[in-house]
Each structure stands twice: as C-alpha cells, then as structure tokens.
Amino acid sequence: MAREMVAYKISLQRGTCIKIEGDIPIDAKHCMVNLGEDEFNIALHFNPRFNYQNNIKKIICNSRSDGIWGKEIQEHNFPFAPGTSMKISITFEAHGFKLRLPNGFEFTFPNRLKLHTLNYLEIGHDILIRSLSFK
Numbered sequence: 001m002a003r004e005m006v007a008y009k010i011s012l013q014r015g016t017c018i019k020i021e022g023d024i025p026i027d028a029k030h031c032m033v034n035l036g037e038d039e040f041n042i043a044l045h046f047n048p049r050f051n052y053q054n055n056i057k058k059i060i061c062n063s064r065s066d067g068i069w070g071k072e073i074q075e076h077n078f079p080f081a082p083g084t085s086m087k088i089s090i091t092f093e094a095h096g097f098k099l100r101l102p103n104g105f106e107f108t109f110p111n112r113l114k115l116h117t118l119n120y121l122e123i124g125h126d127i128l129i130r131s132l133s134f135k
Contacts, residue, residue: 004124005132008038012118012134017091020123021131024050026083028126033090035097036113036120040067043113044090044097048080050126063112070112079103086127092118 012018012035020033030052036042042064049055059075079102080086091098096108123129 004127004129005122006124007121009119010121012092012121014092014094014116016118017089017135018121019087019089019131019133019135020129021085021087022123022127022129023085024080024082025126025128028082031125031127032123033088034120034122035090035092035118036064037115037118038120039122041065041113042120043111043115043118044109045069046088046090046097046099046109048078050080050082061109063109065113073109075107077101077103077105077107079105085130 028050030047030049033046034042035044045062045064047060049058049060057078059078061073061075063070087102089100096110098106098108100106
C-alpha cells in the first residue's frame, strides 16, 4: 500500500501524546510512523515489520538527519498481527519518544535530532488509519 497520510507544519510541542489506531491488512509486510522536521530530518522512524527486508516480527526504530539514516534499534516485543487492529501511542518528550504498544509494553527511542518541535508526521504502508489524535 502507498502512503496513507503526510502532514506538514503541525507544530507539536514536547509533552504531546500522539495516538494512532488502524487496521492491519491480512497481507501486511510493514507499516511506519515518521515524526520530525521534514522527510529528510526524521527524529523517530517507527517501523513494525511483519515480513519485510529479512526482518520477521521486529520493530525497527531509527532517525534520519539531512537524509542520512542513523543506527537502527531493533525491538523484538512484537504485539502486532496481520488482519487485526492496532493502537499505539507516542509521547514526545525532551530526551526521546516514549512508545506504548498494544500489549502495554513501553520503550523509549532517543530524540537524536534534539528537536523541540515536530513539524512533520507521516503514517503509511500497510496500515489503514481509523483514528489519529493529539493530547
């Protein structure tokens, strides 16, 4: 599937919690959420992979600075399944992004770009968005 949503100039401040709900198609390979300044400066690339690029049931997180990807971090706690719905929340904090997965598991990915404001949000690939909220 192609990109589902891209938003620019959203001006999300630290402390904001982003909640995403969607449906995962039965033939899903991967989905992603990107948060940052723009498509070349991504502070959080959250990429659950069902079966994509030799990764099976892994979450890949990374950052991108001036178009160059950083070092990937892999998370093996994988509570997603094709043909089901998913709910995740991402809280933008000073030193990182606190992610809460559907099974209640939480982890933090560092704010490597040291952004104070998020102006870019992209959600896509194999996810059909049902709800998006900011608190």
